[in-house]
Amino acid sequence: MKETNKLLLIDGNSVAFRAFFALHQSLERFINHDGLHTNAIYGFKKMLDNILATVQPTHVLVAFDAGKQTFRTEKFAAYKQGRAKTPSELSEQFPFLKKMLSAYGIISYELTNYEADDIIGTLAAQAELQDFQVTIVTGDRDLTQLATTKTTVAVNQKGVSEIEKYTPAHVQEKYGLAPAQIVDLKGLIGDNSDNYPGVTKIGEKTGLRLLHQFGSIEGIYQNLDQLKPSKMKENLINEESTAFLCKDLAQIRRDAPIEIKMDQLKWDGPDLKSLREFYLAMDFRSFLRQMAVDGQFQDQQVTADQEQVTYQVLEQTKLASLPVVPAQVTFYLEMSGENYHNAEFAGFAIKVDDKFYVTRQTELLKQAPLKNWLENQETSVNLFDAKRTIIGLRRLGIHLQRVAFDLLLVSYLLDTSDNSNDLGKLAQQHDYYLVASDEEVYGKGTKYAIPSKDSRLFEHLCHKVRAIAELQQPLLAKLEANQQLELYLKIERPLTFVLAEMEIAGIKVDPQKLKMISSKLIEQLSDLEKAIYNEAGEEFNINSPKQLGVILFEKLKLPVIKKTKTGYSTAVGVLEKLRGMAPIVDHILKYRQLAKLQSTYIDGLLKVISAKDQKIHTRYTQTLTATGRLSSVDPNLQNIPIRLAEGRQIRQAFVPSHAGWKIFSSDYSQIELRVLAHISHDQNMQAAFKAGADIHASTARQIFGLADDAKVTANLRRQAKAVNFGIVYGISDYGLSQNVGISRQQAKKFIERYFEVFPGVHQYMQEIVKKAHAQGYVETLFKRRRYLPEIKSKNYNLRSFAERTAMNTPIQGSAADIIKVAMIRMQQALQANHLQAKMLLQVHDELIFEAPADEIPRLEELVPGIMDSAVDLEVPLKVESAYGDTWFEAK
DNA sequence: TTCATCACG
DNA sequence: ACGTACGTGATGAAA
Numbered sequence: 001m002k003e004t005n006k007l008l009l010i011d012g013n014s015v016a017f018r019a020f021f022a023l024h025q026s027l028e029r030f031i032n033h034d035g036l037h038t039n040a041i042y043g044f045k046k047m048l049d050n051i052l053a054t055v056q057p058t059h060v061l062v063a064f065d066a067g068k069q070t071f072r073t074e075k076f077a078a079y080k081q082g083r084a085k086t087p088s089e090l091s092e093q094f095p096f097l098k099k100m101l102s103a104y105g106i107i108s109y110e111l112t113n114y115e116a117d118d119i120i121g122t123l124a125a126q127a128e129l130q131d132f133q134v135t136i137v138t139g140d141r142d143l144t145q146l147a148t149t150k151t152t153v154a155v156n157q158k159g160v161s162e163i164e165k166y167t168p169a170h171v172q173e174k175y176g177l178a179p180a181q182i183v184d185l186k187g188l189i190g191d192n193s194d195n196y197p198g199v200t201k202i203g204e205k206t207g208l209r210l211l212h213q214f215g216s217i218e219g220i221y222q223n224l225d226q227l228k229p230s231k232m233k234e235n236l237i238n239e240e241s242t243a244f245l246c247k248d249l250a251q252i253r254r255d256a257p258i259e260i261k262m263d264q265l266k267w268d269g270p271d272l273k274s275l276r277e278f279y280l281a282m283d284f285r286s287f288l289r290q291m292a293v294d295g296q297f298q299d300q301q302v303t304a305d306q307e308q309v310t311y312q313v314l315e316q317t318k319l320a321s322l323p324v325v326p327a328q329v330t331f332y333l334e335m336s337g338e339n340y341h342n343a344e345f346a347g348f349a350i351k352v353d354d355k356f357y358v359t360r361q362t363e364l365l366k367q368a369p370l371k372n373w374l375e376n377q378e379t380s381v382n383l384f385d386a387k388r389t390i391i392g393l394r395r396l397g398i399h400l401q402r403v404a405f406d407l408l409l410v411s412y413l414l415d416t417s418d419n420s421n422d423l424g425k426l427a428q429q430h431d432y433y434l435v436a437s438d439e440e441v442y443g444k445g446t447k448y449a450i451p452s453k454d455s456r457l458f459e460h461l462c463h464k465v466r467a468i469a470e471l472q473q474p475l476l477a478k479l480e481a482n483q484q485l486e487l488y489l490k491i492e493r494p495l496t497f498v499l500a501e502m503e504i505a506g507i508k509v510d511p512q513k514l515k516m517i518s519s520k521l522i523e524q525l526s527d528l529e530k531a532i533y534n535e536a537g538e539e540f541n542i543n544s545p546k547q548l549g550v551i552l553f554e555k556l557k558l559p560v561i562k563k564t565k566t567g568y569s570t571a572v573g574v575l576e577k578l579r580g581m582a583p584i585v586d587h588i589l590k591y592r593q594l595a596k597l598q599s600t601y602i603d604g605l606l607k608v609i610s611a612k613d614q615k616i617h618t619r620y621t622q623t624l625t626a627t628g629r630l631s632s633v634d635p636n637l638q639n640i641p642i643r644l645a646e647g648r649q650i651r652q653a654f655v656p657s658h659a660g661w662k663i664f665s666s667d668y669s670q671i672e673l674r675v676l677a678h679i680s681h682d683q684n685m686q687a688a689f690k691a692g693a694d695i696h697a698s699t700a701r702q703i704f705g706l707a708d709d710a711k712v713t714a715n716l717r718r719q720a721k722a723v724n725f726g727i728v729y730g731i732s733d734y735g736l737s738q739n740v741g742i743s744r745q746q747a748k749k750f751i752e753r754y755f756e757v758f759p760g761v762h763q764y765m766q767e768i769v770k771k772a773h774a775q776g777y778v779e780t781l782f783k784r785r786r787y788l789p790e791i792k793s794k795n796y797n798l799r800s801f802a803e804r805t806a807m808n809t810p811i812q813g814s815a816a817d818i819i820k821v822a823m824i825r826m827q828q829a830l831q832a833n834h835l836q837a838k839m840l841l842q843v844h845d846e847l848i849f850e851a852p853a854d855e856i857p858r859l860e861e862l863v864p865g866i867m868d869s870a871v872d873l874e875v876p877l878k879v880e881s882a883y884g885d886t887w888f889e890a891k
Numbered sequence: 892t893t894c895a896t897c898a899c900g
Numbered sequence: 901a902c903g904t905a906c907g908t909g910a911t912g913a914a915a
Contacts, residue, residue: 203901445892544913545895564895566914571896596897600910627907629900636909639899647898672900672906726905735905800904808906812900816907844900844907893915900907 007127007265008057009120010048011138012064012108016097018139018156019043020090025789027089032283037089041097041282047137047156048104051163055135059265060106061123063116064094071113072249079249081195096282103274105267107260114256117143121252123262124151130262137163142191144171145182145252176212184217187247196246200235217247285433309462311349311356313454314364318357324369326352328404330382330469331374332423332461333362333392336450339634340388341503341610341617345396346450349461351469358458365396380404384423384468386493387622390500405472409492412623413484414475416786419624427467430475435463487782487817492622495820498827498839499620499630506615506657507637507840507850507887511606513653518602521594528591535584542591545570556582593646601641601650608635615657620842627809628784628816629844638843642891654887656850664837664856664883665890666863667846670695671815671877672728678873679781679810682760689875696721702757703750723750727761728811730804765807772806780813781871782821818877819845822870829866833858848887856883 020040023030030039052060072079098108111119117140124134124146134151136143144166147153153166164170171179188207190198202210214220221240227233236243272291279287312318330351335343347360350370364370373379375398382405383389393400411426412419420426424437441460442448451457479485533539536555540547549568552558561577562569572592578585608616621631632638640654641647656663668674673695677685688698697712700720706712712720719740726736737747755762769791772778777787786809791802823842830837837851837859847867851859864879871877884890 205901541913543896543911546913566894569895592897596911599912600898604910621908625907629907631908633909636899639897639909641898643899729906730904732904734903739905796902797904804905812907815900846900894913896911898908898910 003058005059005127005130005132006055006057007059007123007132007134007262008051008055008061008267009123009134009136010051010060010062011116011120011136011140011143012062012097013116014139015047015137015156016040016044016090016094019047020087020093032281036096036282037093038096038282038284040090040093041100042284044097045100045284045287051135051137051154057135057267059127059132059262060267061119061260061265062101062106062108063119063123064098064108064110065116066110066112066114069113070115072115076196076245076249078195083193083195100275100278103278104270107265109258109260111256111258114253118253118256119258121146121254122256122258123265125254127262132262142182142186142250143252145179145250147171147179175208177208181211181216183247183250184211184215186250187217187243190246191250194249196249197242198246199239199243201232202235206232217243288433309356309459309466311358311458311462313458314357314359314361316364319364319367319369322357322369323352324372325376325378326373327378328352328380328382329373330465330472331389332384332464332468333365333389334450334457334461335388335392339619340391341619343392345392347457347461349458349465351462351465356462356465358461360454360457362396365393365398371398374398374400377402382407382468382472384408384464385421386496387500387503387620390497391504394500394504403493403496405468405476406493406496407468407471407475408623409496410475410479410488413488413492413784414478414482416626416628416784419626421623423464423467427471430471432467432471435467436460482783482785484783484785487784491782491817491820491824494824496622498823499622501827502839502841503617503619505838505840506610506613506617507848508613508615508655508657509605509609510653510655511609511614513655514602514606514650517649517653518598521598521602525591525594525598528587528594531587532584532591535582535587542588543595548588552578552584556584558582558585593644597641597647597650601647604635605650605653613657618841625816626786626805628780628813628820630816630842637841640887648888651888651891652886655885658850658852660853661850662853662856662883662885663887663890664849664851664859664863664881665846665887666867666879666881667843668815668819668867669878669880671818671845672811673724674873674875674877675781675811675814675818676728676761676764677875679814680758680760680764681874682758682764685758685761686875692878696724699724699754703753719750723754726751727754727765728808730765730807732800732804768810769803769806772802778806778809780810780817782814782817784813784817786813815845818870819847819867822867823847825866825870826863829862833862835859835862848890859883 020043023039023043027037027039030037030042032038101108109119120136120143124136127134128148128150132150136146136151136153137156138153139156141155144153144155147166147168149168154163155166156163168179171177171182175185177185185207188198188202188210189204190196210220214223220236224233224237276288276291331348333348334346336346337343345362347358348362348365349356349358374381374393381400381403383403384407386403386406386409390400407423408421408426411430418429422437422439424435424440427435441456442450479488529542532542536551540551542548546567548570552570553560553568558578558581560568561574572589575585575589605616610617616635616637618632618637619634621633624631641650654663674689677689688695696717700706700712700716701708701710703720703723704716722736722740726739731751733744733748733751736750737744740747768778772788772791776789777785779785788802788806790798791806793799793802819842823839826839826847830839835851835855835858837849837855839847839849841848847863849859860881864881867879868877882890
C-alpha cells in the first residue's frame with residue numbers, strides 16, 4: 001500500500017512576522033551572545049515543531065518574498081506602499097532563520113518578481129495534480145482562497161501556537177463564500193495593509209451581501225440593473241476598473257515559473273548535529289536541553305558537566321556524618337500526585353553546604369539530624385512551594401517553622417501572570433535551564449509515574465534543589481528592586497503558614513445530611529425529567545447542550561436568541577428570555593439548577609470527605625490568580641451555594657468538628673467599593689461611607705437625582721448596585737446594559753452621570769489606565785504587581801480588556817491584600833488569647849471559624865476588630881459577623 | 892483535551 | 901463597525 005504524500009508549504013515572511021510580534025514584549029530577553037535578536041527564530045521554531053508533529057509531512061518547503069518589486073507593483077505602483085518598514089530587529093533574523101531551516105533539512109525558496117503566496121499557490125496546484133495532501137501555514141488570511149478538498153490552509157492566530165484551519169467548508173461557514181470568491185471580496189473591499197483600495201464605501205458587510213447575491217465581481221457588473229439607484233451603485237459604476245484590478249491583485253498565481261521539482265522537497269528530518277550547533281549559536285538552551293533529554297546527542301557530552309550534579313544517596317548509616325546545625329539548607333520533598341494531603345511520598349533531595357543528598361526513603365527525615373535541620377530556629381530553609389512542603393512534612397511528624405526563600409511564591413509575586421506550578425518551567429522563565437519539567441521526567445495523564453530508575457529520579461530532584469539554590473539571590477534581588485520584599489516577608493510568606501494550618505484543620509462535613517438532601521433532589525429530578533421528555537415528545541440527554549438545542553430550536557421551533565461557536569446557546573440568560581413560550585423551558589431551568597447541586601455539591605463533596613476524620617481538606621492556591629486572590633481546589637470551598645434557597649441548604653452539612661462548638665463567620669461589607677473610595681480619594685463616595693450610608697441606595701439617590709432623604713425603590717437600588725459593580729469591573733456601557741437589561745444609550749447615560757457625581761472615581765479610572773500604559777503594570781495597596789502588556793495592543797478588544805483590568809486589579813487585589821493581613825493577625829491573636837477557635841476557610845471577603853460555644857462572645861469582639869483594623873484607609877472598613885450550629889446558620 | 896454551563900466573591 | 905463587564909473551579913458532553 002502506498003502512503004499518501006503530504007506537502008507542507010510555509011509562508012516564511014508571514015509566519016516570521018507573527019512570531020516576532022507574538023514575542024515582541026520579550027524582545028530584549030531573546031538576544032544571543034552576539035547581540036542578535038532571536039525571538040522570531042524561537043517562535044518560528046516552536047511553530048515549526050508543532051506543525052511538523054501534527055502534519056507529519058513527506059515534503060516541505062518554506063517560501064519567502066524575494067523583494068519589493070513584483071509583477072503586482074508593475075500593475076499597480078502603490079501596491080504594498082506606505083507599509084511600515086520591517087523592524088531591523090526582525091530583518092536581521094531572516095538569514096539565521098534560513099540557516100535553521102537548512103539544519104532542519106528544509107528548503108527555503110524565493111522567486112524574483114513573485115511573492116511567497118504565488119510560490120505556495122503554484123506548488124499547491126502542482127501537488128494536487130499529483131494527489132498530494134497539502135497543508136499551507138501562514139499568518140495571512142488571503143491564502144484561504146487556496147483551500148480545496150486536498151489543501152488545508154492553517155492560519156496562525158495571535159500567538160505562534162494557535163492556528164485556525166481553513167477548509168472550503170470552514171471558509172463557507174465563516175464568510176458564506178467559496179474559497180475562490182475570497183478574491184472577489186478583496187476586490188470589492190480592498191486591503192489596507194497591501195494598500196489597494198477596492199470600491200469606495202464598500203466594506204466587509206456590503207461586500208459579502210453583494211457576493212451572496214451575485215456570486216462574483218463579474219456577476220455584479222452583469223446584473224447592475226438589479227441594484228436600486230444608490231451612492232453605492234454609482235461607486236460601483238465609476239470604479240469598475242479598480243474593482244477588477246484589485247481582484248487581480250488579490251488573486252494568488254498558480255503558474256509562477258518555478259524551477260524546483262516536487263522530489264527536491266522530500267523531507268527526511270533534521271540533521272541533529274547542525275541543529276545542535278545552531279541552538280548553541282542562538283543560546284537556545286532549553287532546546288539543547290530538550291535534545292539532551294530526548295537522547296538526541298548521546299554521543300556528545302558537551303553539556304554534560306553543566307547538566308550533571310554530583311550527589312550522594314542518603315542512607316541510615318550516613319546520617320551520623322552530616323553537619324548538626326547548618327546555617328542554610330535547600331530542600332525538595334517529592335510526592336507522587338498533586339494532592340499533598342494524601343499523595344504518596346516519592347523521595348527528597350537536600351543541599352547543605354555544597355553537597356547534595358538524595359533518597360526515596362522519606363522516613364529518614366524523621367531522624368536526626370535531618371529533622372532538626374527542618375525544625376530548628378537557626379537553619380534557614382529554602383524551598384519550592386512551602387505550603388506543600390509544610391503539609392507533607394507534617395504528615396511525617398515534622399514541624400517546619402522557618403522558610404527563608406520559596407521559589408514558587410517569589411516567582412509568583414514577581415509576575416502574577418506567570419503562574420506555572422512547575423519548577424522546571426518556572427526556572428526557565430528566569431533564564432535557568434538546567435532542570436527539566438516534571439512532565440518531561442514523570443510524564444502526564446495516565447502515563448504519569450515516578451521513574452523506577454534511581455538515577456533518573458535522583459538527578460531530577462537534585463536539579464530541582466540546585467535550581468532553588470541558584471535562583472534565590474537573583475530573585476530576591478528582583479523583589480527588592482520592585483519594592484516587593486515587604487509584600488513577601490510581611491504578607492505572603494507568613495500567610496503560607498496560616499493557610500497550611502487551615503488546610504490541615506479542614507472542615508467537618510456531615511455525609512448523612514448531604515444524602516438526605518440528595519434523596520429529595522433525585523426525586524425532583526426524576527419528576528422534571530419525565531415532564532421534560534413528555535413536553536419534548538421524546539427522550540434525550542438534558543445535560544447535553546447540543547441535544548437540548550435541537551429539541552428547543554428545531555423541534556419546538558423556539559426563537560434562537562444567541563449562538564455559541566459550536567451551536568445554539570442554551571445558557572440561563574437565553575432560557576429566561578424563552579420563558580412563557582413553552583412550559584418545557586421552566587422545567588429545564590429547574591432541572592439544570594438541581595442537577596448542578598446533585599453533581600457538583602452532593603456527589604462532588606461526598607467524594608472528598610476524608611474517611612479518616614470526616615473532614616474536607618481543600619487546598620488553597622496561593623500562587624495562581626492574576627489579582628492576588630486565593631483560589632480553592634479539590635474541592636473548591638469558595639463557591640458553595642448561597643444565593644438560592646435550594647442550594648443554600650448544602651451549607652447545613654458543614655458542621656463543627658466537636659460537640660458543643662459553633663461555626664462563626666465574619667465578612668467585610670462592600671470592601672471593594674471602600675477600597676475604591678480610598679484609592680480614588682473621591683470625596684463624595686468617602687462621605688457616604690463615613691456616614692455609614694447604604695452605599696447602593698446612596699448611589700441611586702445621587703445618580704438618579706433624588707433628595708437626600710428620599711426613599712429609594714428596590715428597582716432603582718438594584719440598578720445603582722449594578723452600576724457600582726460595573727465601576728469596580730472597569731465599566732463599559734455594553735456590559736452594564738446587558739446586566740441591567742436596559743439600552744446601551746441608557747447605560748451610557750448612567751455611567752456619565754456616575755462620573756459627574758463621583759469625579760474622583762472618574763479621574764482614578766483615567767489615571768490608572770494612563771499609568772498602566774506608561775509603566776506596563778498596575779499595583780495594589782501592598783505593591784502586588786500585575787503586568788498588562790496588552791494595554792499597548794492595536795487590537796481594540798485586547799486593549800480594552802487590559803484597560804478594564806487596569807481599573808479592576810488594584811481594587812480586587814488590594815481587597816485581597818487586606819484580608820490576607822487580617823488572616824495573619826487573626827492567627828496570632830487566636831494564639832495569644834489562648835483560644836481554641838480555629839480559622840477554617842476564606843472566601844475572598846469572609847473568614848469562617850469553628851469555636852467552642854463559650855468563645856463566641858470573645859470572637860464577636862476580636863474577629864471584626866482585627867479585620868477592620870488590618871489597614872488604615874481613608875474610609876472605615878465594616879465587618880459583619882454571624883454564628884450558628886452549621887455554616888448555613890452562620891450568615 | 893476543549894467547550895458550555897453554572898456555582899461563588 | 902467592532903464586541904466586552906472583574907476574578908475563580910468543577911462538571912458532563914463531545915471531540
